[in-house]
Amino acid sequence: MFRDVRFLGNDRLAPCTRLLKQIPCREWMDAHADPADTLVYVGIENTRRDRARIPAIARNWKPWVTRFPLCGKREPARAKEDLLTEARALGVAPPRMYExxxxHNNCGGACVRASASGSA
Ligand code: SF4
Structure with missing residues (x-):
């Protein structure tokens, strides 16, 4: 994809996330999800870096209302292993790259944007 757009993605500017995720997701949402009765859940982690992204993400998803369930203001950051354990207990198999x-599981573990916390 980087070759196609002639730009090497990095942790500051990643055209891949726009072209591979945001645009297809937005097209699907436009076609199938009425903003009047649909919430957008965004799974970013409860880190300072990711919390700083919330206003822009929420603005970009309008007219849908967004929720960030891992970033509650009153909730302490939860360790990823705790979240994975909770998912397993609910019968949800974690993505394969965690094993x-x-x-993180983003792009086969090779995300250009992943920080040490692994969020992208
Ligand atoms: S997970 Fe990382 S490498 Fe993959 S599309 Fe998103 S930003 Fe790009």
């Missing part, structure tokens, strides 16, 4: 020890 060999990757900090």
């Amino acid at each position: 060999p020890g990757f900090g």
Whole structure:
């Protein structure tokens, strides 16, 4: 994809996330999800860096209303392993890249944007 757009994605500017995720998701939402009865859940982590992204993400998703369930103001940051354990207990298998020890599952563990916390 970077070759197609002639730009090497990095942790500051990642055209991949716009072209591979945001645009297709937005097109699907436009076609299938009425903003009047649909919430957009965004799974960013409860880190200072990710919390700083919330206003822009919420603004970009308008007219849909957004929720950030991992970033509650009164909730302490939860360790990823705790979240994965909770998912397993609910019968949800974590994405495969966690098993060999990757900090995230984004793009096969090779996300250009992932921080040490592994969020993208
Ligand atoms: S997960 Fe990372 S590499 Fe993959 S599309 Fe998103 S920003 Fe790009």
